[in-house]
Amino acid sequence: MYSFDYQRPPTIEEAATALASSPDAKVLAGGQTLLPTMKQRLARPSVLIDLGGIAGLQSISRKDGMLVIGAMVTHHAVANSQEVKSAIPHLADVAENIGDPQVRNRGTIGGSLANNDPAADYPAAALALGATFKTSQRTLSAEDFFQGLFTTALKENEILTEIHFPIPKRFGYARFSNPASRFALAGVAVAETAAGVRVAVTGAGADGVFRVPAMEAALSKSFAVSAIAGIAIDVKLLGSDIHAGADYRAQLIKVMARDAVTMAAS
Amino acid sequence: MTNPSGIGQSVRRREDFRFITGNGQYTDDINRPGQTYAVFVRSPHAHATIKSLDLAEAAKAPGVRRILTGKDLAADKIGGLICGWMIHSKDGSPMKAGGHPALAVDKVRYVGDHVAVVIADTLNQARDAAELVNVDYDVHKASVDVGLTQKAGQPQLHAEAPNNTVYQWHLGDKDATDQAFAKAAHVTKIDLVNNRLIPNAMEPRAAIGEFDRGSGGYTTYTTSQNPHVARLVMSAFIGIAPENKLRVIAPDVGGGFGSKIFIYAEEVVCTWASKKVGRPVKWTSDRTEAFLSDAHGRDHVTTAEAAIDAAGKVQAVRVKTIANLGAYLSTFSSSVPTYLYAPLLSGQYDIPAIYCEVDGVYTNTAPVDAYRGAGRPEATFVIERLMEVSARQLKKDPAEFRVHNFIKTFPHQTPVIMAYDVGDYPASMAKALEMADYKGFPARRQASIKRGKLRGIGFSAYIEACGIAPSKAVGSLGAGVGLWESAEVRVNPIGTVEVLTGSHSHGQGHETTFAQLVSSKLGIPIEQVSIVHGDTDKVQMGMGTYGSRSGAVGMSAIFVALEKVIKKATTVAAACMEVPVDQVDFVDGIFEARGTNNKMAFGEVALQAYVAHKFDSSVIEPGLKEGAFYDPKNFTFPSGVHIAEVEIDPETGVTKIERWTAVDDFGTIINPMIVEGQVHGGIAQGIGQAMLEGAVYNDAGQLVTASFMDYCMPRADDLPSFDVGMTTTPCPSNPLGIKGCGEAGAIASPPALINAITDALGHENIAMPATSQAVWRATQQSALRHAAE
Known part of the structure; x- marks a missing residue:
């Protein structure tokens, strides 16, 4: 690891100012990607701005029919939150x-959403649920937020603060794990909200998380496994690597979509 | 009276307290006063010429003590790393080996090859400076594919080895084999790839070199399975210091699986550099370095054929293998695909003729050497795939077909060197079939089919040659060393015992099992026994731990030394009790003068041996300490039958191992719990090879699977519960009847699993690792024959 400076500002404004003041500054949210990368000397931030000291980012609440989760809420806290379990149990x-x-x-x-790892789980859930992303500067839709592999709409000095999830009629997520990393080889999230049915896929896309309009249309007509049985996934949309070719990922998406629909329908 | 810590008892591992409470002392836990840190500058290219090496900027970096290169090694007349087993090609010529400098001279030959070493006051300073070493490479095309590297036009690694071919070796009777094929009623032919594996011991390699200006001696702390061999090689061949000026300590070592047998560049460089720097020099591998530079395992491409007569008897086996040796010959690499491989191709079968050809080849990849099983898993994969496929092609039951071909009388001389001494192969098959409920398999398959799943069952009747090895025999086959083991039993005046052994323990539990032997033989509680290993200044000599040899060879040496101790103690006891020696019996730790009430406990005799008041010291030497060098009379031949049963989800290719039955014959067992643990661990590694693990180099020679994100190690949830059973035919060639158990699981399991998967698929077209993707693709080709039935 290269040496770096560390700051723990008390407010989002100060964090944004600190971020703006150094071109090589990085936000430290949970560090589960950033720190290993730094340990391998693959990242060399001049300063880490730890958001852990900002009180408002760690709450989970229900507001205006939305489940609002602060950006610094840990996966463990989401997993064990009664608020989350009652609003969107499968989240x-x-x-x-x-x-x-x-x-x-x-x-x-x-941290996970801002990193937008193409094999992470949260991006699929957020895109399927039609979450909105509140930042230090503005509000973004999920479509606008995710911009491809490890890329989001967040600007240099912009910090994600809250994620607003519409409370769905139903939601399910199924993942087929890479046997080595246990990240998604294909993860499919299916949600039906007031805005309609959405299907989002992680782990498999050549350009990160993506929606499957054909499945969405079919499930809108009939929210059942049988509705999507014949829908093929265009392999040109999919990534291919030593772990899985596009053909296999296409197959896994079909199977995971079925499992996610079953979960959502139950 | 049963000794609760004697032979055959599942005594809890005494070493585990320190391991699980963080009190182990591994190489990286050792910090020497004034210690500096070494970071190796490694080649980012698989094949390149070093045009220039500019150290100026790095040398100016903070904290840097020295930066050393291959030129410095040469200037100090430090030799290259060696390969200790000479293989001769079929034309009689010695193998064609290129040099293996510890730090590259002019050329680099794999990604991770050692270019220079930076030594600085802190690890971070050394890392910073290493990034400033400026190497100008002329990058060449790499030869990566084991199947292509001998072809014309491929990049050449070493001028000494034209067509990247180290040797073209053979074993067996070609004419007799060809004749049997000419007469065969049926010929089975299969093509196999034995996938390349990366060992991944839990503790990465590490080394500390320390030079003592006062004595002029060096100490090397290193993660070694055989510290004496490391000293021998570093002294006699590499030339760092004579043996009496080089102490090698291998303290607690966190797993090896073969990868820590070898003498690597890093410990050589740290030891040599410690004198130049005037400070101890420490290096600890990180995980990425381990992936890149630990010796890998397996990596064979093979064509195998069986000639079968009309009665269903295998009359001959013919095998052609290309074995990847990597970019340089590691310490024992040449022997693994030759003498540790082809002599096992007879398996458990009475096969009159066998002929095997092996080409050992260079590629621009990390060196390949022994990895758990070393040659024997490769051989077992060949013969057990061949037997399974033959049975299927002949429409015979695979278990019956094997039993029909089993060797049933002993001793049995195979056509490929080995003289099997004892075994009962039908017995282990019968027991395995019963434990696996083979009769119930058709019903289980039907139940799976009803649920839309494919079910298969696969066998592996393996044999291995352990107890490596009779020194004269291996010498005649090209080994550079003898493979005996030594032991010294020191009895202290109050009757406690220290056993000094050359068998290093790095997970095997020797501190428990060896002490059980002492407790049994001397009739003293296990608490009074300490096992000492891993230090060339303490242990007289030793050949180390590998090849499942610690029980059969290492414990035999202890046994012989204990016999000498008992003999000596009996003379002392007789003198003390004033009776003739032949009137003294030694039973359960008590010396008794026959026909009298006179008796002395072992501890009392020990004390008398040291005080020397009650005997004539011109007749009986004071003290009680004996040593032994034990050279095995033969290899040992553990064997057994493993049966795997799988269920495949054809939609995803996910293969679930539903049942695993292992019936092994290890001869005498000292500690059943530890043996069962060895079986479990071995099967886990074999399942890893068969389903999960596989090193992947791309065409440029970059290791794509260089982290746990991409290289899939087996985890607990990948594994079933194992159903382990034993049959026993004690080994006749060593005093305890031990055969060895360390590698059996890894040897037996890959073919069992692939045989089960191919049985489920209904065709043979799948390679290891049979990942879910590979299985899914195979189901796409499959006619789903069972569903149709």
Whole structure:
């Protein structure tokens, strides 16, 4: 690890100012990606701005028909929150199945979403639920927020503060894990909210998390496993690597979509 | 009276307290006064010429003590790393080995190859400075594919080895084999790849070199399975210091699986550099370095054929293998795909003729050497896939087909060197079939089919050659060393015992099992026994731990030394009790003068041996300490049958191991719990090879699977519960009847699992690792024959 400075500002404004004052500053949310990268000397931030001291970022609440989760809420806290369990029970399950206990106790929902790892679970859940992303500057839709592999709409000095999840009629998420990393080879989230049915896929897309309009249309007509049985996934949308080719990922998406629908319908 | 800590008891491992309470003392836990830190500059290219090496900027970095390169090694006349087993090609010529400098000279040959070492006051300073070493490479194309590396036009690694070919070796009778094939009623032919594995011991390698200006001697602390061999090689071949000026200490070592047998560049460089720097020099591998530079395992491409007569008897086996040796020959690499491989191709079967050809080849990949099983898993994969496929092609039951071909009388001379001494192969098969409920399999398969799943069952009747090895025999086959073991039993005046053994323990539980032997033989509580290993200044000599040899060879040496101790103690006891020696019996720790009430406990005799008041010291030497060098008379031949039963989800290719039955014949068992643990661990590694693990290099020679994110190690939830049973035919060639158990699981399990998966699929077209993707693709090709039935 290279040496770096460390700051723990008390407010989001001060954090944003600190972020703006150094071109190589990095936000430390949970550090579950950033710190290993730094230990391997693959990242060299000049200063880490720890958001852990900002009180408002660690709450979970229900507001205006939305489940609002602060960006610094850990996966463990989401998994064990009564608020989450009563509003979107299977979102708690998503959090419960991320990584291992160490990751869940340090990693945060904001950190995961802002990192937008193409194999992470939260992006699929947020995109399927049609979450909105509140930042230090503005509010973004999930479509606008996710911009491809490890890329989001967040600007240099912008900090994600809250995620607002519409409370769905039903929601389910199923993941097929990479046997080595246990990240998603294909993870499918399915949600029906007031805005309609949405299906989002993580782990498999060549360009990160994406929606499956054909499945959404079919499930809108009939929210049942049989509705999506014949829907093929275009392999051109999918990534291919030593763990899984696009053909296999396409198959896994079909199976995981079925399992997610079953979970949502139950 | 049963000795609760004697032979055959599942005594809890005495070493585990310190391991699980964080009190182990591993190499990286050791910090020497004034210690500096070494970081190796490693090649980022698989194949390149070093045009220039600019150290100026790095040398100016804070905290840097020295930066050393291959030129410095050469200037000090430090030799290269060696390969200790000479293989001769079929034309009689010695193997063609290129040099293996500890730090590269002019050329690098794999990603991770050692270019220079930076030594600084702190680890971070050394890392910072290492990034400032400026190497100008002329990058060449790499030869990565084991199947292609001998072809014309491939990049050449070493001028000494044209066509990247180290040797073209063979074993067996070609003419007799060809004749049997000409007469065969049926010929089975299979193509196999034995996938390349990365060992991944829990503790990465580490080394500390320390030079003592006062004595002129060096000490090397290192993660070694065989510290005496490390000293021998570093002294006699590499030339760092004579043996009496080089102490090698291998303290607690966190697993090896073979990868810590070898003498690597890092311990050589740290030891040599410690004198140049004038400070101790420490290096600890990080996990990425371990992936890149630990010796890998397996990596064979093989074509195998069986000639079978009309009666269903295998008359001959013909095998052609290309074995990847990597970019340099590691310490024992040449022997693994030759003498540790082909002599096992007879398996448990009475096969009159066998002929095996092996080409050992260079590629621009990390060196390949022994890894748990070392050659024997490769051989077992060949013969057990061949037997299974043959049975299927002949429409015979795979268990019956094997039993029909089993060796049933002993001793049995195979056509490939080995003389099997004892075994009962039908007995282990019968027991395994019963434990696995083979009769119930058809019903279980039907139940799976009803649920839309595929079910298969697969066998592996393995044999291995352990107790490595009779020194004269291995010498005649090219080994550079003898493979005996030594032991010294020191009895202290109050009757406590220290056993000094050359068998290093790095997870095997020797501190428990060896003490059980002493407790049994001397009739003293296990608490009075200490096992000392891993230090060349304490233990007289030793050949180390590998090849499942610690029980059969290491404990035999202790046994012989204990016999000498008892003999000496009996003479002391007789003198003290004033009776003739032949009137003294030694039973359960008590010396008794026959026909009298006179008796002395072992501890009393020990005290008398040291005080020397009651005997004539011109006749009986005072003291009680004996040593032994034990050279095995033969290899030992553990064997057994493993049966795997799997259920495949054809939609995802997920293969669930539903049942695993292992019936092993290890001869005498000292500690059943530890043996069962060895079986479990071995099967876990074999399942890893068969389903999960596989090193992948891309065409440029970059290791794509260089972290646990990409290299899939087996985890507890990948594994079933194992149903482990034993049959026993004691080994006749050593005093305890031990055969060895350390590698059996890893040897037996890959073919059992692949045989089960191919049985479920209904075709043979799948390679290891049979990942869920591979199985899913195979189901796409499969006619789903069972569903159709």
